[in-house]
Amino acid sequence: MRVLIINGANVNLPGRYPTEVEGVSSYSQLTETLHQFARKQGVELEIFQSNSEGEVVNLIQGASDKELDALIINPGDFLHSHPIRGALMALAGHMPLVEVLPAGIHSLGGPTLLTSHVQGVIAGFGVQAYLLALEAVLDLVKGTSR
Numbered sequence: 001m002r003v004l005i006i007n008g009a010n011v012n013l014p015g016r017y018p019t020e021v022e023g024v025s026s027y028s029q030l031t032e033t034l035h036q037f038a039r040k041q042g043v044e045l046e047i048f049q050s051n052s053e054g055e056v057v058n059l060i061q062g063a064s065d066k067e068l069d070a071l072i073i074n075p076g077d078f079l080h081s082h083p084i085r086g087a088l089m090a091l092a093g094h095m096p097l098v099e100v101l102p103a104g105i106h107s108l109g110g111p112t113l114l115t116s117h118v119q120g121v122i123a124g125f126g127v128q129a130y131l132l133a134l135e136a137v138l139d140l141v142k143g144t145s146r
Contacts, residue, residue: 001042001069003137005034005130007049008056008076008084024127037131041138053081060087063095070096070137072130073118088117096140098133102126 012027024030031047038045046068050056056078063071071091078084088097097118104124115121120136122129 001138001141002044002046002067003038003070003072003134004059004063004066004068005045005047006056006059006071006073007047008074008078008081009051009053011074011076012049012051030127030130033127034130034134037134041134043134043138045134053078053083056081057083057087060084060091063091068095069141070098072098072100072133072137074100074102074130085117092117096137098122098136100129100133102129 007027024033027049034047035045046066048059050059060071060073073084073088075081075084091097099115099118099121101121101123102125105121119140120133122132122136125132
């Protein structure tokens with residue numbers, strides 16, 4: 001199984017969120033934690049981060065050509081991006097899409113613009129949100145989600 005995780009603007013910044021919320025002290029620690037978890041689940045994981053909205057759109061648009069099974073997105077500061085929303089809308093129905101908001105919805109002022117085009121949103125829980133998202137897409141791909 002192949003899963004792509006896209007992290008948007010500023011997610012790569014150390015200290016972007018308080019450590020007690022995120023649970024990691026650096027972006028490299030986050031990616032290593034995710035890769036370790038994915039290996040244990042037998043998942044091939046690709047992680048991408050960009051501060052460029054266009055790069056994120058291009059990656060989402062190309063996701064169906066990469067033979068991926070699922071996509072997880074933490075939009076970072078692209079919470080209300082119309083271009084990213086449009087790209088997700090075009091991909092919806094082709095693979096499971098899950099949005100991750102590690103710091104929680106309430107800290108963002110409410111739902112994002114992307115929420116209407118994903119199967120689910122996991123908000124809060126820090127790094128655990130990504131792990132829950134990986135478990136969710138595993139269930140969705142295997143057809144065992146409830």
